[in-house]
Amino acid sequence: MNKKDKIKLFTSTLFELYPDALTELVYENEFQLLIAILMSAQTTDKQVNKVNRNFFHYLKKPQDWIDMWVDEIKDFIDSISFFNNKAENIYKTCILLKNEYKNIVPHDVDELQKLPWVWVKTAKVFLSVTDNAPFLWVDTHVHRVLNRVWFVTTKTPLQTDKIADNIFSKGDLAMIHNTLILFGRYNCNARKPNCETCKLQEVCRYYKNLKRN
Ligand code: SF4
Structure with a gap:
């Protein structure tokens, strides 16, 4: 099978397996989605959802976070890693969202990165979920x-990230991003x-190789 056919089969198999693939993070609006993505750094989506089941009941817009005591926020999220830093940085993000963006999360990679603690990864993950934007962010699962299938032979997710966008057609990237994460998490x-x-x-x-050995 040539490379083009392999990629086609790979893509269609993943889309068949996870036809409705979306982020597993639970949220009710785009602001909550951004906060959940920020909270999920170095933490599982499962743990973030567990915390947010209660927390998001009180946090629907930036002003809600601004109105809380920082210690109160930390109490809510203290079971996730780096909760002190996360609480303080997300607080700053809320201030900026309120003052500069009229409480609306921007839909642009560069604008998103002006928010504290929002890196290019966060921006791409956010836009691939909200806008089906053509980004394939490489995490450890995707890498x-x-x-394993040998579309790349790289040592780190960062190295894979530099070339992964060119493997698949642009129109498939957002869906590939979401399906690959689920596939890596639950199948591979x-x-x-x-x-x-x-x-x-x-x-x-x-x-x-497994069969050969
Ligand atoms: S589960 Fe096994 S066969 Fe399937 S992609 Fe992963 S390594 Fe390959």
Whole structure:
């Protein structure tokens, strides 16, 4: 099978497996989505959702966070990593959103990065969810899967990120981003990938090597 056909099969298999792939973060509006993404750094989506089930009941717009005591916020989120830094930086983000953006989260990578603690990754993840924007942000899951199937041979997610956008067609990138994260999380996980039942066996170099040994 040539590379083009492999990519086609890879993409269609993922889209079939996760036809409604979206972020697993729970939110009710775009402001909450941005906050949830910021909270999820170095923490699982599951843990963020657990905290936000209660927290988002009180936090619907930037002013709600501004009106709370910082210690009160920390109490809400103290089960997630780096909660002190996260609470303080998200507070600053809320101030800026209120003062400079009329409480509306901007839909532009550069504008988003003007918010404290919003890096290019955050901006791309946010826009791929809200706007289906053509970004494929490479996290450890995406990096692992792309290396296992051998679309890339890289050592770090950062190296993979520099070339991953060019593997897939632009129109597929947002969907690929969401499906790959789910696929890496639930099918092709780091310790025990479900190779024996995987529909990507035909295009996967890792699986072929497994069978050879
Ligand atoms: S065959 Fe195994 S290693 Fe390859 S993509 Fe599927 S689960 Fe991952």
